Amino acid sequence: MCGIVGYIGPREAYPIVVKGLERLEYRGYDSAGIVLYDGKNAQLCKTKGKVADLKAKAENENITKGNIGLGHTRWATHGVPNDVNAHPHYSNSGDLVIIHNGIIENYGSIKTALEKRGYTFQSDTDTEVLVNLIEYIKNKEEVKLGKAVQIALNQVIGAYAIAVFDRTKPDEIVAAKLGSPLAIGIGEDEFFIASDASPFIEFTNNAIYLEDEQMAIIKLGRDVKIREIKNDKPVAPFVHELQLNLEQIEKNGYDHFMLKEIHEQPEAIKDTYRGRLRINEGIIKMAGIEDNLEKILKAKRIIIVACGTSWHAGLVAEYIFEDLVRIPVEVEYASEFRYRNPVITSEDVVIAISQSGETADTLAAIKLAKQHGAFVFGVCNVVGSSIARESHAGAYTHAGPEIGVASTKAFTTQITVLTLIALKLAQSKGMISKTDFHKYLAEMEAIPAKVEESLKVDDHIKYISSVYKDSPNFLYLGRGYNFPVALEGALKLKEISYIHAEGYPAAEMKHGPIALIDEQMPVVVIATKKGHYEKVVSNIQEIKSRKGKIIGIVTKGDTEVKSMADYVIEVPETIEGLTPLLTTIPLQLLSYHIAVMRGCNVDQPRNLAKSVTVE
Ligand code: F6R
Numbered sequence: 001m002c003g004i005v006g007y008i009g010p011r012e013a014y015p016i017v018v019k020g021l022e023r024l025e026y027r028g029y030d031s032a033g034i035v036l037y038d039g040k041n042a043q044l045c046k047t048k049g050k051v052a053d054l055k056a057k058a059e060n061e062n063i064t065k066g067n068i069g070l071g072h073t074r075w076a077t078h079g080v081p082n083d084v085n086a087h088p089h090y091s092n093s094g095d096l097v098i099i100h101n102g103i104i105e106n107y108g109s110i111k112t113a114l115e116k117r118g119y120t121f122q123s124d125t126d127t128e129v130l131v132n133l134i135e136y137i138k139n140k141e142e143v144k145l146g147k148a149v150q151i152a153l154n155q156v157i158g159a160y161a162i163a164v165f166d167r168t169k170p171d172e173i174v175a176a177k178l179g180s181p182l183a184i185g186i187g188e189d190e191f192f193i194a195s196d197a198s199p200f201i202e203f204t205n206n207a208i209y210l211e212d213e214q215m216a217i218i219k220l221g222r223d224v225k226i227r228e229i230k231n232d233k234p235v236a237p238f239v240h241e242l243q244l245n246l247e248q249i250e251k252n253g254y255d256h257f258m259l260k261e262i263h264e265q266p267e268a269i270k271d272t273y274r275g276r277l278r279i280n281e282g283i284i285k286m287a288g289i290e291d292n293l294e295k296i297l298k299a300k301r302i303i304i305v306a307c308g309t310s311w312h313a314g315l316v317a318e319y320i321f322e323d324l325v326r327i328p329v330e331v332e333y334a335s336e337f338r339y340r341n342p343v344i345t346s347e348d349v350v351i352a353i354s355q356s357g358e359t360a361d362t363l364a365a366i367k368l369a370k371q372h373g374a375f376v377f378g379v380c381n382v383v384g385s386s387i388a389r390e391s392h393a394g395a396y397t398h399a400g401p402e403i404g405v406a407s408t409k410a411f412t413t414q415i416t417v418l419t420l421i422a423l424k425l426a427q428s429k430g431m432i433s434k435t436d437f438h439k440y441l442a443e444m445e446a447i448p449a450k451v452e453e454s455l456k457v458d459d460h461i462k463y464i465s466s467v468y469k470d471s472p473n474f475l476y477l478g479r480g481y482n483f484p485v486a487l488e489g490a491l492k493l494k495e496i497s498y499i500h501a502e503g504y505p506a507a508e509m510k511h512g513p514i515a516l517i518d519e520q521m522p523v524v525v526i527a528t529k530k531g532h533y534e535k536v537v538s539n540i541q542e543i544k545s546r547k548g549k550i551i552g553i554v555t556k557g558d559t560e561v562k563s564m565a566d567y568v569i570e571v572p573e574t575i576e577g578l579t580p581l582l583t584t585i586p587l588q589l590l591s592y593h594i595a596v597m598r599g600c601n602v603d604q605p606r607n608l609a610k611s612v613t614v615e
Pocket of ligand 1: 362405610
């Protein structure tokens, strides 16, 4: 969590750093700060609140000048969000200043040792401890900043992406990474540092992504030198050519990133299957699977590890894989899996699903699986992310940047890619007839247009949202492939509108949750024609007879559920395995509109951050 931005070059750093922080606000937004060096003085401005608050404060205090700048937008871990705990942090002498994304786990013992040597601390943060440790080493060992950073980082346990500046030697920034992402933009005589490439995309297409345990010494007007932190060896930098463009990271006329990303789904799904789904040749092309086909098909078990929405996509995949490939699947919360001494063998294939590719628990789960000899296949959106790099093989979702904190297009593109994998394996294993395979491919190709159609009933969904926006609770029910969609619908509603919501398998109702039903309780029931329709209709009757309010997600033209429900939202017909790609859409829109109507900050819900790089 937290976003960091730095600039060193001939331009004014302030607008670059502030704009960069705005783009990184999805990573944390409880406080923000900036430090600028104008050739003589370093000026610091920090505040509780969002980047907009920082901007107002900095401009009011005239802290806008300088060609070197570091900025930070925070998601608090150590110390409450307030002005003092906000980054950047100075060292005791005031010479060094740092921004940090991550957690220094052994900061307590380091702090005590530094206090014994006379150091004092203003904030409750682990970061202030780190900058003082660097200063202590720099003075004691009489070394340059880069060396002091290297020695200090060998003493800390935890995760970090940092940038440090020394005002007594103001021609360099030292950056380092372990566990948290860090990109360095390479311009002409200028350099950018950021948690992802979005802050510098209009200035350069060239970026170095630091690997774990690497540091960079970035010299004004000169170059970037990369070294390994453990053994101080130089590393030849690999410069990536970025595929990002400005349009992808701006709202483009939508009120919120979440709404934009909901509407991007038809294109995003196409981008996911483009080049892979080859109807004319009757094949699915996926190098990551083809290169490892034998190993994957021989798997005794597939274990899916993920968190949050990605975990829900994993649950959908469990249905698809068991249905089509007949390999047993277990879906695990990465956070539980990593700490419960799971049984993993070299005959297991572990699929890690993550939009960001940086989720700490998922990353730890795959490291554990690798230690036990399992083959790890990553399904990520962010190219070059830690999980993508840590996996033996993988497939990208190609959804484009997802900036809204609530995952939308990541979910549907994850399901798309997982379905392609299942189909590819089923075909290779001879588990699916040519006709059924072809039918699936044709239907998959038709999905973007059907998603488009599902988006057209937005006004109707808006109306339903206005009816139920003040309900304190919601239930979401689904069966089979649509049970994970019910969980996802409930998660979307609670995370952005703060309404309590639960997702359940529809048949589980009578084992407890039915006690909650009364005339106040809206129940969203996914009741598409394909997928246990009659059973779900019976469940609807059970709710109806207890006076619950029914919002049915139904197949276009349905009359039976319509006659029982208070409202229905139609989605086009498709084959059962692909229904989640359509039934998810109205649930995303419903949560979006309810949140907007309740005055919630849709793109930056309270307490959350997009990329959960702490455990
Ligand atoms: C919910 C949401 C989160 C993420 C979860 C995993 O809308 O966005 O639940 O799905 O934090 O993140 P990734 O997929 O980046 O590993």
